[in-house]
Amino acid sequence: MITVVLGLVGALVFGAADFLGGLSSKRISAVLTTAVSAVAGLVILGICALVVPGEWSTAAAVWGALSGVTGALAVFLLYACLAIGPMSILSPLTAVVSAVVPVTWGFIGGERLGPLAAAAIGLALVSVVLVGFVPEKGAVRPSAKGLIMAVASGALIGTFFILLDQTPDDSGLLPLVLNRGVNAAIMFTAFGIIVLVVRRGRARRAEPRPSVDARPAIRNGLALALACGALDGAANAVILVGLRAGDLSVMSVLIAMYPAGTILLAAVVLRERIAPLQWVGLALALAAAGILAVA
Template identity: 40%
Template sequence: MIALLLALGSSLAYGCADFLGGLGARKAHVLRTVMIAAPASLVVELLLWPALGASFSSGVLAWGAASGVASAAAFTLLYRTLAIGPMNVLSPVTALVSAVLPVGVGLAQGEHLAMAAMVGLPLALAAVVLVSAGRGASLARPSRTALLLASGAGAAIALQLIFLHQAPSGSGVGPLIVGRAVSSAVTLAAAAVMFHRLGEEKPAYVLSATAGILDSVAKPAVPVRRPLR
């Protein structure tokens, strides 16, 4: 029951974070949104450090850094995807890709799905399809570019989760801290390089920061080394 509640809370936080990040990216260049969201998420992980603990072995640093690169890509692709919409179609596509890839990797590594998961996963995938095909979906068909961005965002999210899963057991929020630090550095560096192409629109500071905070709050609810079974 506790695991179920944590999963529901994590899903709610992720959903709110994605919605707010997408709104923020509609008001300014997506990098302006991510360069606020990523550092805000790092602050949350640092605040959680005393409560949840953290270790920083070589494995934590390596897998955390890999997850950070994937996180920077996920932030950018996802918020750009939701900025060009429609959210009710593209968000489920992203969720579908990000759910299937980690399960596939886990199965390839020898893990097994419990009976409840074998029944629940197809139902979850069917729910995603039904949500994306709901009323109004035919009136707002996404472009091929939007679908590619959504798939790319889902793949980046999946890679982030897969890399975090490889981090040593008992490392607490160490991999998340390293990942958020790397994603913040990558995002800020990209923004600096592309500064003259970001436009003059000011970012939505509150929306962007809240999106990053909620994204970080969602992750500690899912243990880093949790198997499929």
């Protein structure tokens, strides 16, 4: 029961973080959004790590750092594939793959679920597809490049869950602190390289610098990125606790329901319409969670 609750909470918080990250990326670059959010998450997790007891060890440091590398690559590929589009297909594909990889790993590692729990996981995967898929008139087919990026991103997100699951139970939040530190270092390095390349290109073409009028949007984007990072850090903490309390397979599938949180927030804040098919997906997600809780 505790795993189901933590999984659903983690999915909702992750969905909220993605919603803020999407808003931030519209105002500043996706790379900068990811880098700033990583720093915000690092600060939040660092403060929490001072309160939550944790034993420092080589295993905690190694698995935490590896999950940071994997997380940085996963986010980069996610933004890249969504930029190519169509989002209505690539987003749920990423979520489904991110659940399938840990489930497969769990089975290989000896995790066994009863028929009822297995059926609930299958139902949850279907709900992920329905929640994320919005039929659009004249929607284009995804390119091979977009599909490859989406699958790779989902696989890396799933690998991120697996790496977190390897961390020692007595390490507290220390692996996540390493995760965010490595993630921030990678993304700020990438952002610095991009800025350097762009500035050199402008200098060669003698282009003017961006207008001062863009500063309010930049400040707003940075604020959203900070909020995104705080929520993302909190979601990671919930996920880590859930992985240590229950099965990797169950937790990863529940977290894959995160598009539901994003969609609900978009409906409330941005007044975006929720399609009937998405309501069906949300209902199936709740049904799957209830079955898992009973199973």
